[in-house]
Amino acid sequence: MGKKKGKSRLGLYILLCVLPVLLIYTYVVIIPILGAMRFSLFQWSGGADMKFIGLKNYRLLFRDTEFWKAFQNNVWIALTCILGQIGIAFFFSALLSSRVIRFKAFHRVVAYFPATISAVVVGFVWSFIFNYDFGLVNAFLRAIHLEKWAKPWLDNPATIVFIISIPLIWQYIGYYMVIIMSAMTSIDPSIYEMAELDGASSLQKALRITLPLIKNSLAVAVMLCIAGNMKIFDHIYVMTNGGPGTSSMVMALQVYKTTFIKSQYGYASAMSVGILILSLSLVIISRVCITQPWRKEKDV
Amino acid sequence: MKKKRTGVLGLLGNLILCLFSFSCIFPMLWIFYSSFKTQAEFNQSSTALPQALDFTNYISVFTQTNLLTAMGNSFRNTILSVTGILILAFMAGYVLSRYRFRGRGLLYNYFTMGMLIPLHALLVPLYIQFKQMGLTNHWYTLLFPYIGFGLPISIMLVESYVKSIPRELEEAAAIDGCSFFKTMFCIVLPLASPILATVAIIQFFAVWNEFSFALILVSKDTLRTVPVGLTMFKAAYTVDYPRLMAGILVTMLPVMILYFSFSKRIIEGMTAGAVKG
Numbered sequence: 001m002g003k004k005k006g007k008s009r010l011g012l013y014i015l016l017c018v019l020p021v022l023l024i025y026t027y028v029v030i031i032p033i034l035g036a037m038r039f040s041l042f043q044w045s046g047g048a049d050m051k052f053i054g055l056k057n058y059r060l061l062f063r064d065t066e067f068w069k070a071f072q073n074n075v076w077i078a079l080t081c082i083l084g085q086i087g088i089a090f091f092f093s094a095l096l097s098s099r100v101i102r103f104k105a106f107h108r109v110v111a112y113f114p115a116t117i118s119a120v121v122v123g124f125v126w127s128f129i130f131n132y133d134f135g136l137v138n139a140f141l142r143a144i145h146l147e148k149w150a151k152p153w154l155d156n157p158a159t160i161v162f163i164i165s166i167p168l169i170w171q172y173i174g175y176y177m178v179i180i181m182s183a184m185t186s187i188d189p190s191i192y193e194m195a196e197l198d199g200a201s202s203l204q205k206a207l208r209i210t211l212p213l214i215k216n217s218l219a220v221a222v223m224l225c226i227a228g229n230m231k232i233f234d235h236i237y238v239m240t241n242g243g244p245g246t247s248s249m250v251m252a253l254q255v256y257k258t259t260f261i262k263s264q265y266g267y268a269s270a271m272s273v274g275i276l277i278l279s280l281s282l283v284i285i286s287r288v289c290i291t292q293p294w295r296k297e298k299d300v
Numbered sequence: 301m302k303k304k305r306t307g308v309l310g311l312l313g314n315l316i317l318c319l320f321s322f323s324c325i326f327p328m329l330w331i332f333y334s335s336f337k338t339q340a341e342f343n344q345s346s347t348a349l350p351q352a353l354d355f356t357n358y359i360s361v362f363t364q365t366n367l368l369t370a371m372g373n374s375f376r377n378t379i380l381s382v383t384g385i386l387i388l389a390f391m392a393g394y395v396l397s398r399y400r401f402r403g404r405g406l407l408y409n410y411f412t413m414g415m416l417i418p419l420h421a422l423l424v425p426l427y428i429q430f431k432q433m434g435l436t437n438h439w440y441t442l443l444f445p446y447i448g449f450g451l452p453i454s455i456m457l458v459e460s461y462v463k464s465i466p467r468e469l470e471e472a473a474a475i476d477g478c479s480f481f482k483t484m485f486c487i488v489l490p491l492a493s494p495i496l497a498t499v500a501i502i503q504f505f506a507v508w509n510e511f512s513f514a515l516i517l518v519s520k521d522t523l524r525t526v527p528v529g530l531t532m533f534k535a536a537y538t539v540d541y542p543r544l545m546a547g548i549l550v551t552m553l554p555v556m557i558l559y560f561s562f563s564k565r566i567i568e569g570m571t572a573g574a575v576k577g
Contacts, residue, residue: 013480014401017391021411021451024388028426028448029414035425095317100310103318109563110321116559116566118509120527121548124534125327128541134346136330170323178571202309231418234511238531252420252512259424260516268424276421283416 033276039269046265057270067271070249071278076161077168077250078229084169086221089176094206096177097184108181111174119171123238126167130154130239154240157247164239164248168232176221183217184210219290226286230279251275328552335546342542357546365536366521367547370529371554376439377525378507381446385454385503386496388447393458394484394492398470408459414452419445420512427516437520445513450506454499457572461495462488501569508555526551 040058043051061067092111096104114122129136130153138150153163187210195205211218233252236242242249242257255275258268334342335357336350361367396408426445430436435444465488473483489496511527518524524532533547559566 010399010480011401014395014399017395017484018407021388021392021455022407024444024448025411025414025451028445029417029422029452032422032425032429033417035429036421039425039428092317092320095313098310098313100307101313101317107317107321108567109560110324112563112567113559114324115570116505116555117552118511118527120509120511120530121552124530124544124548125331128331128545129327134342134541136327136347139347173320174324175571178567182571227416227418231420233420234527237511238534252423255420255424256512256516259427265424265428272421272424275418279418279421280416 036269036272036276039266040273042266042269044266045263050266053266057267058274060267061270061274066246066249067251067254067274069246070251070254073161073248074230074232074250077165077232078226080162080165081168081172081229082222082225084165085172085176085225086180086218088169089173089180089221090211090218092173092177093180093184094202094210096181097210098202108174108178111177113174114171115175117171119234120238122167122171123235126170127154127239130163155244157244160240160244160248164236167235167239168229172225172228176225179217179221179224180214183214187213222290223283223286227279227283230275230282251278328556331545331549334542335549337542339540339542357543358550360543361547361550365529365533365547366524367526367529367533367551369522370524370526371551373439373523374508374526377442377446378504380440381443381450381507382500382503384443384447385450386500389451389454389458389499390489390492390496391484392451393455394462394488396455397459397462398467408455412452412456414449415456419449423512423516426513430517436517437523439523441517441523442510442513442525445517446503446507446510450503454503457495457499458492462492465491497565498569498572501566505555505566505570 041052041054043053043056092107095101096107101107128134132138132150132152132155135153137153141147141150154160156163191209191213192205195209200208231252232250233256236248236250236253237256240248242253251271252275255268255271258264258271330347333349334346336352336354338354338356341348341351392411396404396411427436430441430444435441469487469491470483473487478487509527510525514525514528515531518528521532530547530551534544537543
């Protein structure tokens with residue numbers, strides 16, 4: 001009897017501990033997902049007038065070239081950032097693990113610093129840097145007498161996606177550097193010593209020993225990079241607001257504009273569901289593609 | 301000969317890293333010294349050092365703008381959200397890792413699934429939901445999304461950490477008649493403090509820097525947070541860059557001080573969370 005009472009009391013305590021989380025989390029994360037699915041079936045501009053139109057919003061979305069252009073921009077930015085962030089971070093980490101480099105701790109702290117600044121500030125700082133009249137890039141080009149290379153960097157639709165990737169890469173190099181370096185420190189140093197005895201060069205050591213041994217951490221980094229770049233919003237909102245025209249539009253910004261400027265709540269909800277599906281599948285596909293082959297290798 | 305070559309390569313490597321580190325700091329330095337310039341001075345040469353230490357921009361940031369209020373709001377949001385996340389994630393994480401009740405696995409997956417949800421897919425429905433329930437434009441509005449989106453990764457980190465704490469202490473406490481909540485808060489909590497510090501660090505930066513929710517859920521001037529406040533500030537002073545720079549610097553200072561004083565712990569904490577997540 002007493003034991004049973006104790007058990008039901010324990011059940012109550014457990015409930016008390018999980019219930020607040022369950023409520024807040026469900027209200028903020030799960031109900032909006034269901035909400036997006038529901039609203040996406042309506043033609044609705046925010047007022048009392050809600051018209052059920054079935055799947056018409058999705059049919060529109062499929063043919064919406066602007067949305068797919070935005071998605072394409074997301075993908076391009078993600079690819080540029082995977083190469084830029086992780087590639088450069090790997091290079092720097094390999095450098096930092098070598099004996100000839102001084103001030104290692106200093107480089108680590110300073111390189112990580114941009115990752116702690118808000119995206120809005122990063123956006124501002126880089127829009128100053130790219131500014132035509134007084135930006136640092138053009139000031140530098142003028143100082144070395146290459147005036148003809150000075151450009152209005154943020155106004156050229158052809159290169160804008162590449163240009164706005166630069167601040168993103170810059171901000172997170174330090175972040176990926178720390179991830180990669182912590183993987184590198186777990187490699188047994190005697191492997192390098194043996195390789196050195198066999199006369200391996202630094203480059204060979206980096207590519208033939210380090211790279212294969214840290215591929216799991218690299219896989220994590222790639223997945224983080226893809227997930228992070230699917231939700232990019234703040235930087236672009238501040239730097240170009242999707243412009244010039246719609247050449248640097250990304251999915252999140254387009255949803256924002258469709259909702260708060262065009263007031264197409266129903267269509268924006270369909271777009272939200274689209275984003276959810278697209279980014280979830282990209283994250284899952286990348287996870288499967290990256291981890292699967294190696295898992296098999298491990299089993300053999 | 302070989303030695304000479306590695307010497308040159310080493311020098312080059314040092315040089316590359318120094319250049320990169322310089323690029324990480326220089327924009328901030330540039331903003332710092334430019335914020336003392338007048339607008340005319342800045343237009344004349346954007347890179348030159350200021351001719352005199354002119355505090356006009358700072359005075360105007362403090363007296364004519366809402367940035368100080370925004371900082372207050374950001375502090376309040378950050379402190380309350382992080383505290384809320386710590387308490388809730390600790391309680392849920394502890395229970396999920398120690399007790400095998402029915403539905404435990406389901407609940408754990410339900411919570412951690414949130415890490416996969418891209419938050420921008422929820423902006424519109426969340427906005428509608430908050431609007432319909434009259435939850436927008438309150439001092440507590442932003443606490444809901446911040447806590448809700450901070451919980452998944454925090455619960456996961458706490459759960460896996462508590463699993464690694466030996467049970468003996470708790471069992472001894474139970475034999476001595478220590479109550480459920482007393483065991484949880486007086487015995488397990490201190491042991492779990494390293495992971496709670498990690499959670500606090502991750503969430504501190506996430507909440508302090510958050511932009512999208514703050515942009516859509518709060519439109520009252522007196523409730524704006526720093527990132528949104530800065531974009532409004534820019535809209536008001538489009539061409540007065542030195543003043544905008546002063547504003548950016550003032551709002552960044554607290555976080556910069558925090559980062560450079562505890563950088564080692566912060567770097568460890570933030571990346572530990574990322575890699576496990």
